[in-house]
Every structure is written in structure tokens, then in C-alpha cells.
Amino acid sequence: MIVQAKEVVKKFGHLRAVDSVTCAVEKGEVIVILGPSGSGKSTFLRCLNGLEKIDSGEIIIDGIKLDHDKSAIHQVRQKIGIVFQQFNLFPHLCVSDNLTLAQSVVLGREKKHAEEIAQDYLGKVGLKEKNKNFPAQLSGGQQQRVAIARALCLNPQIMLFDEPTSALDPEMIGEVLEVMKNLAKEGMTMLVVTHELGFASEVANRIIFMDQGKIVEEGEAAEILRNPRQERTKLFLSKVLR
Amino acid sequence: MDWVSQQLQILVEILKFLAPAVPATIEVTLLSFLLALILGMLVSILRISRFAPLRWLTKAYVDVIRGVPLLVQIFFIYFGLGRVLNLDRFLAGVIAIGVCYSAYLAEIIRAGIQSVSRGQYEAALSLGMTFPQTMRHVIFPQALRVIIPPTANEFIASLKDSSLVSIIGLRELTRAGREYYSQYFVDFQTWLVVGLIYLALTLSLARLVAWLEKKYKVLGYEAAH
Numbered sequence: 001m002i003v004q005a006k007e008v009v010k011k012f013g014h015l016r017a018v019d020s021v022t023c024a025v026e027k028g029e030v031i032v033i034l035g036p037s038g039s040g041k042s043t044f045l046r047c048l049n050g051l052e053k054i055d056s057g058e059i060i061i062d063g064i065k066l067d068h069d070k071s072a073i074h075q076v077r078q079k080i081g082i083v084f085q086q087f088n089l090f091p092h093l094c095v096s097d098n099l100t101l102a103q104s105v106v107l108g109r110e111k112k113h114a115e116e117i118a119q120d121y122l123g124k125v126g127l128k129e130k131n132k133n134f135p136a137q138l139s140g141g142q143q144q145r146v147a148i149a150r151a152l153c154l155n156p157q158i159m160l161f162d163e164p165t166s167a168l169d170p171e172m173i174g175e176v177l178e179v180m181k182n183l184a185k186e187g188m189t190m191l192v193v194t195h196e197l198g199f200a201s202e203v204a205n206r207i208i209f210m211d212q213g214k215i216v217e218e219g220e221a222a223e224i225l226r227n228p229r230q231e232r233t234k235l236f237l238s239k240v241l242r
Numbered sequence: 243m244d245w246v247s248q249q250l251q252i253l254v255e256i257l258k259f260l261a262p263a264v265p266a267t268i269e270v271t272l273l274s275f276l277l278a279l280i281l282g283m284l285v286s287i288l289r290i291s292r293f294a295p296l297r298w299l300t301k302a303y304v305d306v307i308r309g310v311p312l313l314v315q316i317f318f319i320y321f322g323l324g325r326v327l328n329l330d331r332f333l334a335g336v337i338a339i340g341v342c343y344s345a346y347l348a349e350i351i352r353a354g355i356q357s358v359s360r361g362q363y364e365a366a367l368s369l370g371m372t373f374p375q376t377m378r379h380v381i382f383p384q385a386l387r388v389i390i391p392p393t394a395n396e397f398i399a400s401l402k403d404s405s406l407v408s409i410i411g412l413r414e415l416t417r418a419g420r421e422y423y424s425q426y427f428v429d430f431q432t433w434l435v436v437g438l439i440y441l442a443l444t445l446s447l448a449r450l451v452a453w454l455e456k457k458y459k460v461l462g463y464e465a466a467h
Contacts, residue, residue, distance in 0.1 A: 051364055078370045088365035092383045101379055102369035154369060 001060075002027045002158060002189055003048065008057035010043055017043045019213030020057070027157075030190045032200040032221065035210035036236060041193045044210070045160050048191070049080040062157060078106065081151030085163040087143040089135040089150070095122070096131040099150050107154065114153075121149035125179050141172030145179055152183075159183065161192040197240060201225050209233045249431070256422055256435045263418035264439065270335055270414060271401045277340030278400070279393075282347030289352050300348070307345035313406050315342055320410045335407030343400050350392045354385035394451040398444050405440070415439060 003025035010018040018040045025031060033041045046052045048059060050066055050073040059066040061076045090098050099118035103109045109117070122128045125145035135143055144164055151159060161180065165173040177199050184190055184203045194200070200207055204221040209230070217230045228234045288300045307315070319341075320334035329337070358381045366376040408417035419436040423429055 049368055051368065074370065074372070077368055080368075082368045084361060084365065086361050088359075088361040090362065090365070090380055090384075092387075102366075102371055105375050105379060106370040150369070 001025065002062050003191070004058075004060040005044075005048070006058040008044065008047055008059060009055045010040075010047055010052055011055045016213050018047060018054075021210075021213070021215055023208060023215065023218070025158075025189060025191065027189055028187045029205050030184045030188075030203050031192070031206045031208060032204040033191065033193045033208045033210060034195070034197075034200065034236070035216075038212075039210040040213040041210045042162050045082075045162050045191060045193055048158075048160060049077050049082055051082075078154065079156060080158045080160060081154060081156035082160040082162065083144070083147050083151060083164045085166050087135070087140070087147045087167070089143055089147055091135050094132050094134055095127070095138075095146050098135070098146060099153050102150075103153055117153050118149070121152045122146070124152070124182075125149045126175075139172060140168045141175045144168065144172075144176045148176075148179055148183075158189045158191070161190065161194065163193050163195075165194065165196060195240060197225065197237075209236070211236075252428060252431050253435055256428070256432055257439075259422050260415060260418045260435060260439060263413055263415050264443075266332075266412065266414040267401070267404050267416075267443070270332070270339065270404045270407060270412070271397075274336045274339035274404070275343065275397055275400050277336060278343035278347050278396075281340065281344030282351055285344060285348035286351035286355065289348060290355065304345045304348055307342055312339070312342045312403055313409065316406055316410060331407070331410050331412040334410065335404075335412050339400060339403060339407070342403075343396055346396055347393060350396070351385070351389055354387075354389035355381060357388045358384045390455055394448075394455070397451065398447050401444055401447060402440060 001024045003023075005021060005023050008018055008021045009016060021040075021044055033045070035041045043052055047054050048061065048066075053068065054066075062079055064072055064075050064079075066072055066076050089095075090101065093101060096115060096118055099121065100109075100111065100114040103114035103117065104111060119128060119131065122131055125148055127142060127145055127149070130138060130142065130146070135146070138146065148159075148164075164180070165176050168176065173196070177196060180190070180192070180199070181203055192199070192204070200221055206218060207221045207224040208218040209216045209224065209228075209232075211232050217224065217228060217233045224233065225237065228237055285300045285303060288296045289304070291297055291300075316335065316338040319338040320329065320331065323329065324334045362380055362384065363376055366380040367373070371379070404414060405416035408414060408420065411417065413421075415436060419432050423432045426432075
């Protein structure tokens, strides 16, 4: 098990945004987390790399227990890459520097070596020729692909995707999903919060359906999409598929 | 014609009298602004500290200093604190202006830091960077874009406010103007020349600042437009 979450609770004031969520992820699994907005799926994802501090429960990432100890959070973050809805590229740095900054600051890689790695991953997401551009000069889809490459440069063992296509124009969603599919094929462990059911049915091993902070239903992707057992899941899918 | 050349001669004489006092104005301005930058940076960082008493303390610092006229602060530091610590006029003047402007700069720097979105912290931290690394490489360079223009304004304002230290007898431009006036009783021409020298100084500063802004402009923002 590379990710183990046990009865994780995250509260915002009185609201239990994540309410006793237990889940385990095997190495190489691709898991899609579905659910209506406000169901706690993004918050749960953010708990996994310590962006949200959990109120109770336990999270273990590749043998490291994520608690309030700073060095544990730091270690875990080096194993996990995350891609945000809003890309969050560094606007003051060109694409190449976006990819090399953490490599040199966190891993202490030499500039030349870091740039080679950056070029490699830019090639993988099909943006080799954009390395000297600034984020503002790229389309949303291109920015998100750069963000994926930036995370990959640090050799993460797990990739988290927090609604990676929700801020994109429809015609750009495909190029981002394509990069994610390739990543899944290469055996990357992925947790993906998304509304892209096509991606879920094609790539996901498992689907977790959340509502009001709780896991309502989980299981094999095809099974959940075809024959959801819970009423809540049926309702959600019927609305999304409409 | 006679009158014109006579007037010109007076102006030149005033200029000659005032010129030696100009370096003092520049020195007071540069040193006090340097002090203001250092103090302002420190206060701005404490102002957003996670430790509440530090926040209250620095908030009080900013409120008090912004709420009291600079002239009064100069009196207080020279006649009050200066007595105790044995400060000379120059040092007292520099400290008074420096402390006063640090409060304004602290607010400007704080606003700049807070203008950078949460997502930028999250992205940097998620990439494994520590908080100080995040501030240095990601947040501060972006904050500078917001910080530089109003800071330049304050710099120019501090040059003009350096005239206030004339009141404690520091011989800078304004003080020299008063000396000339009380010796020769030429009022209109004296203050005209004093004003023109300040104008020349502030205009050159504005040019310098514009050049610096261009030279160190933060890339990546203009690009899209």
C-alpha cells in the first residue's frame, strides 16, 4: 500500500468537510474520485500532501506517517506531485525555470542537469519548443501540461490531480487528459478528482464516489459507472451524463 | 535690461550659497530611506507573522508612527531621545525620517506580499520547497512588482520631507535657504531657487526610478498583452 488513509476527518469550523474517510491505494493504481461540489473530494486530496492539516485519523504515505511533524510533511511532499485546477505556474518565471526551480532548490540538482530533465518532460507533454515562454503566453491547456511536467521533474511516486481540466476551455481538455492517460499507462499511481467520466471509464482502476465528506460508494470503475448501487450515486451519474 | 541682469546675478549668488548644502539633503534622504527599507521589510514580515503578539505589536508601531506628524517625531527624537542617547542633528534627522517612512513602507511591502495568491504558496510548498525558500524564490519576486512603484513615490516624498530636519539646525538645503534669507532679506528669489533645486532633485530621482523599474521589471506579466 502506497497510500493509507484511516478515518480521516477534516473540519472547517463546524463543517466536517472530510468525514471519516478510509481508503487505501496500491502502487500503480489509478483512482478517480467523483462527487458533487462540496463533497470534500478536493479537500481529501489536499490532506494527502499536507496542504490541509487533518483533525483526526491517520495518513501514511509510502511508510511515512503524515503528522504535524514538519519533516514528515516535507518528506511526503517529495514523494507526491499535485496538479491544481488553476495550474499555479510561477508567472514571473519562464517555463524552463518553472520546471528547474524546485529541482535545484529542493533536490540540489545542477542547473544543466535540471534543464535536461525539464526538457525531457516538456517533450513528454509536447511543449519542448515553449521552454523560454512565460506562462501568460500559453493557453490554459498548455499551462496545465507544463504544470504536470513541473511536478514530474521531481520524480514523484504518486500524482494527485485536483480537477485538472475544470478551468479549461472545452477544446483544451483533450490534450491534458491525453497526457494523464499516458502517465497512467506508464504505471504512475494517480488519484484524480474530476468530472470527466470518459477518462474515468477508460483509465481508472477504481472509482470512489463521495458526498458530504463521506465515501458513499467505491469499486471497479466500469461497475460503478454501469451499475451504481447507491441512490445518491445513481442520481449524480444521471445528472452528469445527461 | 539692467533689472534682468541684476536679478539673474542675485539668483546665481543664491545658487552659489545654497549649493554646498545640497549634499546634506541627499545624504539625509539616502541614509534615512535605507533605514526605512530595512525596518519596513522587518516590520512587514512580523506584521503577517503567525504569532499574534508580534502582529499586534507591529500593527501598533505602524499606527502610532503614521498617526504622528513627522515634524513632531523629529522634535521627539532630537530633543527627547537625542538628549538621552546623545544623538547629533544628522543622526537624529536620519533616524526620525527613517523610522517614519518605515511604517509606510511596511504597509506597502505587506500589501505586496499579500497580493500574491494562495495558490502560489501551495504550488511551491507542494514541490517540496520550505517556507523561506517559497518566500524568496516565488512570493517575493512577484510581490516586488506591486511594491516598487509606491516605494518609488515614498522615496521622492522622503527627499522633500528631508527639509523638515532644517528645524533642528541641520544645515541642508532648506536651512541654507533660511540662512541666506536672514542675512540678505531676499525672500522671493531665495525660496524660488530652493524650490527649483528640490524640483531638479525630485525630477532626476523620478527618472532614475523609471530607469530602475525598466531595468528590473518583473518579466512574465507584460508578455500576454
